[in-house]
Amino acid sequence: MSTLHPTREGDVILAQDAPFRLEAGGSLQPVCIRYAIYGELNESRDNAVLVCHALSGSARAADWWPEMFGSVFDLSRDCVVCTNILGSCYSSTGPTSINRATGQPYGPDFPQVSVRDIVHAQAQALDELGVHRLRIVIGASIGGMQALQWSVDYPERVEHCIAIGTAPLSAMGLALNHLQRQAIRLDPKFNGGNYPPEEQPTGGLGLARAIAMCSYKSAELFDERYARKPNRNGEDPLRSFEHRYDVAGYLDYQGQKFVQRFDANAYIVISKAMDTFDLAHGYSSEAEALKRIRAHVSLVGITSDWLFPPEAVRALAERIEAAGAPCDYTEFESSHGHDGFLAEVNAIAGVVSGRFHARRLAVVKNKAHVVCS
Amino acid sequence: MSTLHPTREGDVILAQDAPFRLEAGGSLQPVCIRYAIYGELNESRDNAVLVCHALSGSARAADWWPEMFGSVFDLSRDCVVCTNILGSCYSSTGPTSINRATGQPYGPDFPQVSVRDIVHAQAQALDELGVHRLRIVIGASIGGMQALQWSVDYPERVEHCIAIGTAPLSAMGLALNHLQRQAIRLDPKFNGGNYPPEEQPTGGLGLARAIAMCSYKSAELFDERYARKPNRNGEDPLRSFEHRYDVAGYLDYQGQKFVQRFDANAYIVISKAMDTFDLAHGYSSEAEALKRIRAHVSLVGITSDWLFPPEAVRALAERIEAAGAPCDYTEFESSHGHDGFLAEVNAIAGVVSGRFHARRLAVVKNKAHVVCS
Numbered sequence: 010m011s012t013l014h015p016t017r018e019g020d021v022i023l024a025q026d027a028p029f030r031l032e033a034g035g036s037l038q039p040v041c042i043r044y045a046i047y048g049e050l051n052e053s054r055d056n057a058v059l060v061c062h063a064l065s066g067s068a069r070a071a072d073w074w075p076e077m078f079g080s081v082f083d084l085s086r087d088c089v090v091c092t093n094i095l096g097s098c099y100s101s102t103g104p105t106s107i108n109r110a111t112g113q114p115y116g117p118d119f120p121q122v123s124v125r126d127i128v129h130a131q132a133q134a135l136d137e138l139g140v141h142r143l144r145i146v147i148g149a150s151i152g153g154m155q156a157l158q159w160s161v162d163y164p165e166r167v168e169h170c171i172a173i174g175t176a177p178l179s180a181m182g183l184a185l186n187h188l189q190r191q192a193i194r195l196d197p198k199f200n201g202g203n204y205p206p207e208e209q210p211t212g213g214l215g216l217a218r219a220i221a222m223c224s225y226k227s228a229e230l231f232d233e234r235y236a237r238k239p240n241r242n243g244e245d246p247l248r249s250f251e252h253r254y255d256v257a258g259y260l261d262y263q264g265q266k267f268v269q270r271f272d273a274n275a276y277i278v279i280s281k282a283m284d285t286f287d288l289a290h291g292y293s294s295e296a297e298a299l300k301r302i303r304a305h306v307s308l309v310g311i312t313s314d315w316l317f318p319p320e321a322v323r324a325l326a327e328r329i330e331a332a333g334a335p336c337d338y339t340e341f342e343s344s345h346g347h348d349g350f351l352a353e354v355n356a357i358a359g360v361v362s363g364r365f366h367a368r369r370l371a372v373v374k375n376k377a378h379v380v381c382s
Numbered sequence: 383m384s385t386l387h388p389t390r391e392g393d394v395i396l397a398q399d400a401p402f403r404l405e406a407g408g409s410l411q412p413v414c415i416r417y418a419i420y421g422e423l424n425e426s427r428d429n430a431v432l433v434c435h436a437l438s439g440s441a442r443a444a445d446w447w448p449e450m451f452g453s454v455f456d457l458s459r460d461c462v463v464c465t466n467i468l469g470s471c472y473s474s475t476g477p478t479s480i481n482r483a484t485g486q487p488y489g490p491d492f493p494q495v496s497v498r499d500i501v502h503a504q505a506q507a508l509d510e511l512g513v514h515r516l517r518i519v520i521g522a523s524i525g526g527m528q529a530l531q532w533s534v535d536y537p538e539r540v541e542h543c544i545a546i547g548t549a550p551l552s553a554m555g556l557a558l559n560h561l562q563r564q565a566i567r568l569d570p571k572f573n574g575g576n577y578p579p580e581e582q583p584t585g586g587l588g589l590a591r592a593i594a595m596c597s598y599k600s601a602e603l604f605d606e607r608y609a610r611k612p613n614r615n616g617e618d619p620l621r622s623f624e625h626r627y628d629v630a631g632y633l634d635y636q637g638q639k640f641v642q643r644f645d646a647n648a649y650i651v652i653s654k655a656m657d658t659f660d661l662a663h664g665y666s667s668e669a670e671a672l673k674r675i676r677a678h679v680s681l682v683g684i685t686s687d688w689l690f691p692p693e694a695v696r697a698l699a700e701r702i703e704a705a706g707a708p709c710d711y712t713e714f715e716s717s718h719g720h721d722g723f724l725a726e727v728n729a730i731a732g733v734v735s736g737r738f739h740a741r742r743l744a745v746v747k748n749k750a751h752v753v754c755s
Binding site: 033177178179180181184185192196220223228231232234236237246247248249250253254255261277284285290 | 405406496551554556563565569586604605609619620622626630633657663
């Protein structure tokens with residue numbers, strides 16, 4: 010598949026004159042937000058679709074969610090906007106950015122950010138780009154958290170909110186994220202976050218990614234794909250401690266690939282933002298926050314997702330509905346686990362298309378069924 | 383609860399004159415097996431109950447499974463025997479033992495052992511102790527693997543086999559075990575397994591234990607106990623990267639406790655033995671192995687166990703039955719996950735008592751229900 014290039018991409022620089030205040034108490038000045046735009050904003054400026062990326066994504070939505078372009082997003086009609094989140098290492102301000110105060114990269118001094126902070130920076134960047142009204146905000150995982158936060162914090166700007174595999178993290182999710190950060194910290198090359206950019210703590214970050222991959226996939230998928238097969242390179246786990254089963258070889262490979270493209274401090278920052286996501290923050294309660302929503306909210310759960318179990322997504326949908334916001338919940342059957350949002354784009358596209366055309370969902374697709382609407 | 387002391391405990395020394403050959407190709411000479419005996423062997427030597435311990439257990443069964451004594455094991459009638467497994471660090475030959483060839487601890491040179499090796503050493507040790515016939519062999523997790531292996535390899539010696547939360551590991555189980563070993567190897571203090579006994583790779587072994595604890599517990603239990611509460615020591619995860627949620631504090635604590643009582647090389651050896659468990663080994667197929675069984679086999683699945691999912695335990699029960707061996711399967715509802723075998727001893731005791739009195743199981747207990755018999 011050839012990669013679709015953005016119509017336009019670049020950086021918006023915010024907080025040049027006054028610091029950007031963060032929920033946890035820190036601040037940043039300035040703040041750079043990398044954006045990518047596919048298609049064109051129409052004259053009435055009502056055709057923008059904001060795509061919010063997940064933990065390791067970038068502003069180039071067509072690079073990591075290519076199947077959505079053409080199937081769901083029609084660039085003759087839609088203007089798809091995506092911004093790299095605060096704290097990331099794909100050109101927005103994050104731990105690898107230069108700290109103006111020191112002339113050095115922030116590294117471990119990068120302040121703690123929340124999903125709210127991420128969304129507030131995103132909203133200011135969109136203002137600069139002249140994108141005020143969002144026909145749809147869509148995302149999965151921490152991208153879905155952003156979509157929901159948009160609907161709460163900027164109710165007047167969002168028409169439809171689509172959040173896939175998203176809810177406040179359960180205790181097991183918090184546990185798994187914590188263990189990933191501990192793996193990074195265990196690597197001596199991490200050195201408390203003070204490592205040269207070219208000397209990533211590859212062991213720790215790779216292990217973190219491998220733990221995460223277990224939480225992104227499902228036991229069912231692992232059994233289908235790997236079962237108890239020895240590693241495909243000919244290793245024999247019966248004979249040597251170092252020889253692996255196939256699933257272990259897969260996880261190590263995923264870790265090795267990941268460290269080539271991600272920064273360990275950024276990983277800690279974003280995984281912590283995922284932990285602290287809670288729509289109640291900044292409001293008197295979650296219910297008060299949800300009452301602000303004016304968008305139609307579509308939540309999607311994936312049956313085999315154990316990082317964001319469908320029950321938790323459905324429960325959130327029920328709380329949104331109870332708060333008076335129009336909300337539907339769709340659950341689709343997939344063995345892909347949390348990663349179903351990337352692996353089963355056709356099913357997702359069905360859900361999204363339904364929302365896109367603002368129809369009430371009846372049957373979205375063979376594999377997907379609407380549970381409440 | 384005061385600790386019940388063994389009636390007798392000590393070491394059996396095997397392979398003094400000839401090496402003990404291991405499945406993976408290595409050998410050990412000599413082999414020490416630590417045993418503990420509670421109660422007395424009767425004159426007809428038909429009252430022995432062999433308890434097989436799990437990964438981090440010891441020969442002192444009453445230390446880690448105290449509730450079973452008095453409720454299920456009646457020492458006026460039963461003679462409960464437990465041996466520390468090969469590869470462990472609780473006095474049987476393992477990586478912390480002195481390698482006769484070097485005069486130094488084996489450390490990382492300790493050879494790979496299998497559940498079969500563990501059971502064969504155990505069987506030889508029992509021979510030395512005059513225990514030939516086993517009324518019951520019981521264990522959970524890798525202890526259950528041993529119980530099953532006993533029934534296959536020594537069909538004439540075992541009357542009842544009770545295995546709880548046990549099956550060949552699924553791909554997800556293999557993945558989680560692998561990540562635990564990778565965590566240990568990541569710790570610079572591990573140094574390829576060459577660390578002084580007093581300088582354990584506490585970071586890596588602690589992280590391994592924390593990952594394991596996630597697999598031993600259930601998401602449901604974590605939600606009940608910890609939810610999204612901040613760590614009970616007053617940390618505020620919204621304010622600092624280092625501040626944790628309660629579940630993270632719990633996991634770190636479990637890791638810290640564990641490193642005080644376990645050896646990292648032993649952890650690798652035993653977790654690898656758990657990986658390679660497969661009753662087909664040494665036979666032409668699993669079915670051929672299962673056909674050898676003469677014992678009545680009782681398998682127990684725990685509803686919330688995701689390391690050894692009840693479906694996998696049940697499927698094993700069906701394969702045993704298909705091979706012609708008498709087998710029943712009981713599933714008990716518990717939110718405790720795999721650790722249910724330790725946390726819900728009353729329910730387990732119900733199952734075991736049923737077997738103990740060799741009755742056909744109808745209703746074992748309120749919370750347990752027999753699914754097939």
